[in-house]
Amino acid sequence: MSSMTPPVSANRVWVFYAFALPFAALTIIFGLWPIVLSFSVSLTKSATALRAEPIYVGLENYLSVLSDPIFRASLISTLIYTLASVVANVLFALGYAMLLHSTLIGPGRTIFKVAMFLPVVTPDLAGYAVWRWLYDQSFGAVNAFLDLVGLPAFGGIASPDTAMIAILIAELWHHTGFFVLIFLANLAICDRSLEEAAEIDGANRWQRKLYVVLPQMRPSLVINTVYAVIQFLKTFTVVVIITKGGPNGATNFVSYYAYRLFDQGRYGEAMAMASILFVIVAAVALVAYRIGDRRPS
């Protein structure tokens, strides 16, 4: 504010506190309090967690979670799934955004964009319910289609080997529109004159894309990668509706496992898992932002 600011009366201060009050109340009651609670519940005996005076057991829940082979398997499959999903989503979205942005696509660009973005605003649960049945062995269109074009059948959600790929595709369907949108926004502000200069210098089309355009895509690459990592680390809805963690625990990701424990009243362990996942999410986000910031842009 400039030096023109008139003298501030107490009244003018209080009115801002009044404006911020409902927002502050919601943030505290439905944000900060549950976070504090989740940490404190993770230190209590589950059976007493909801009581006025819960029994604190220190890090016992963490130890029992970390020594639980199901949790370890769950953590590993979560990490594998996250890695595969991030790579698949970001690369596919980047390639498709570059295609849509290129001079090869003229009329119809908006339709292509809208088609891809529609699943983002479709209630995820409804979308995944449809996918669950698309994969169905008898009702599903996926295997009927593969059969029609003479390809081998896809195990889909029925087989432990393919369940992860099946939900990866369903999630790709739901999320890529968002990533493409962010890439397109970045492509729109890329400096075309740099590309033209490189062309004059004799760089071919691929060299220009790789050495001139791609470096300018850093902001959107960072945003999308961080967003995707966080998104896929906490994969939940798709598991609830499509695989319920199965078959054979192949998709029993940490969020889902924590929820199942919560559902069984094992609050302490569920919250310990939540805290562990939060630390992983926060660490990954932090590292990703650091990497994104450090390199010159």
Next chain:
Amino acid sequence: MIHRPLWLRVIAYAIAILVSLFYLYPYWWMLLGAFRPAEAVLTDPLRLWPERLDFSVFRDIATVGGVSIWRYLANSVWITGASTILSVGITALGAYALTRRPDLLAFKALRSGFLLTMMYPYMLLVIPVYIVMFKIGLLGTYAGIILFLALGPIQFFLFEQFFRSIPGEVIEAAIIDGASEWQVLRLVVMPVAMPVVATVTIITFLLNWAQWFPILVISRSPDTYTLPVALLNMTGELGVNFQGIMALAAITTIPATLVFLLAQRRVMQGMADGAVKG
């Protein structure tokens, strides 16, 4: 426009059309599944046009889990509508106060606290919210559900971004002319904020229409379930009623789809802005 070889453009369009079909086909298949008898889908899952329209499914889904479909629809409209209006009002006022006077005591802490909350994995936040609702007596109430859904990151970022873009001189001039803060808000800020209010309203509506997990967790009975939660309930209880699930999925999807298609430019612009900021 630079001229590119025709064959390359044909390939580019072929890819774009195939990809778009991949994204759109599930919607068509869902609609077909809702209006074709299940036996017909079993014999020919790939048929692209219904052999006849079968409306019998609406009898099957008239009640789900002992509650009328109309109640779920009414819950969806009420919970989404109320939480959207609350969200826009509360977040706009909060973001406005925090942007105008970031120097005030505790405002910095409030902003950081809010950002921390938004960073916390959502699904895992909802679980302790169950305990909070239990403690403050809002478990199983509409109030609990609506209040929880009134907080979201994209709303805050869009408003903050907008309020920062208002030149300070405009507000100062009004204050020098003797306007109270309330008048500044009503006569100076609100008239120019209408586009961002519209954007945030539509995006919040879409996001909250899709919500299901907090509603499931805060609810005590299906009486406060919305359409998506009813759909989840149905997949659990009647695992094999394929046609009913497709019909309920369609009823859940269509309102959001229509709202999005009517406001696609605004929604996509807003989601991009909100994400880039966050």
